[in-house]
Amino acid sequence: MPINVNDPEYLKSEKNYSEAKNPEEKLISLNKMISHAPKHKGGENLRQQLTQRRKRLEELIEKKKKKGHGGKLGIKKGEMQAVIIGKTNSGKSSLLKVLTNAYPKINSVPFSTGEPFLGTMEYENSQIQVVEIPAIEGEKFDRGVVHTADTLLLIITLQKEIEEIRKKLPPHEGKEIIVLNKSDLLSSEEKRRIRSQMETKKYNFEIISCLPYIRENGIEELKKKIFDSFNILRIFTKEPGKEKSKKPLILPSGSSIKDVAEKILKGLSKKVIETKIWGPSSKFGGQIVGLNHPLKDLDIVEFKTR
Numbered sequence: 001m002p003i004n005v006n007d008p009e010y011l012k013s014e015k016n017y018s019e020a021k022n023p024e025e026k027l028i029s030l031n032k033m034i035s036h037a038p039k040h041k042g043g044e045n046l047r048q049q050l051t052q053r054r055k056r057l058e059e060l061i062e063k064k065k066k067k068g069h070g071g072k073l074g075i076k077k078g079e080m081q082a083v084i085i086g087k088t089n090s091g092k093s094s095l096l097k098v099l100t101n102a103y104p105k106i107n108s109v110p111f112s113t114g115e116p117f118l119g120t121m122e123y124e125n126s127q128i129q130v131v132e133i134p135a136i137e138g139e140k141f142d143r144g145v146v147h148t149a150d151t152l153l154l155i156i157t158l159q160k161e162i163e164e165i166r167k168k169l170p171p172h173e174g175k176e177i178i179v180l181n182k183s184d185l186l187s188s189e190e191k192r193r194i195r196s197q198m199e200t201k202k203y204n205f206e207i208i209s210c211l212p213y214i215r216e217n218g219i220e221e222l223k224k225k226i227f228d229s230f231n232i233l234r235i236f237t238k239e240p241g242k243e244k245s246k247k248p249l250i251l252p253s254g255s256s257i258k259d260v261a262e263k264i265l266k267g268l269s270k271k272v273i274e275t276k277i278w279g280p281s282s283k284f285g286g287q288i289v290g291l292n293h294p295l296k297d298l299d300i301v302e303f304k305t306r
């Protein structure tokens, strides 16, 4: 019996899955479908079908790689990726530069960005990948990167550009953040008016300037919005009697102890005999919990294995 799923996130991913142009894009949407599939007993069949489909897709991608075609030289997607999308001269390269360690070309020649540029934004102990892609009006606008990104930064200088950009976007899973750039060219009165209009429209937005020496340029606020948009958990692990790991594991929100175990013990969560937890999801430090215990951001997990 097929069951009826009405989770909006699931339906959105299902639609994106059917519209995806290649196996790599399909896999990303399928993974989202799996994470939003009903967890109860009635959804068991569906979950099984989806994971079987995932296995076939992964095999297909593997085969394609071996044959050596389809492996379009490009960017290996990190766990948290934001893509900068906008018109020519809106300040895409400048934004990449202020957010990350990248040194893209910056000038006012139209369509100067012909290839994607990549930078890493360090934020709260995590690395976030930021990609600048060619302008939306040009031929090199890269729909593939937009389709798979976790977060879309729509960079504009005028509010009407929001709809112009949205019209050109392929189906995507990522959340949108609207970034109004060049605010240094606006008076405080104009800024206040724009802010209140964007608030009325319930946009997720930030008003910024990429110029150096502008005070209250909105960049720190934007970094926080980007980080918050990923919906992830940072989980530290430790071995009995030792310090916690320096770098956290990154897991989707809603993950449980079992997901951590699968990730670090490579599918051997059956080996775990006892789990202790410290941090936001624990009642007290060192609490013993089961594999289904739901995690919170910045938890520390210790496994005793056989």
Ligand SMILES: Nc1nc2c(ncn2[C@@H]2O[C@H](COP(=O)(O)OP(=O)(O)O)[C@@H](O)[C@H]2O)c(=O)[nH]1
Pocket: 086, 087, 088, 089, 090, 091, 092, 093, 094, 095, 105, 106, 107, 108, 111, 112, 113, 181, 182, 183, 184, 185, 208, 209, 210, 211
């Ligand atoms: N006044 C002002 N100019 C900016 C700002 N950000 C970028 N620019 C200028 O806009 C032009 C285009 O910038 P660029 O980053 O190359 O835009 P791109 O074509 O979207 O990559 C350059 O002359 C930048 O110096 C800003 O916040 N304020």
Ligand SMILES: [Mg+2]
Pocket: 092, 093, 094, 104, 105, 106, 112, 113
């Ligand atoms: Mg550029």
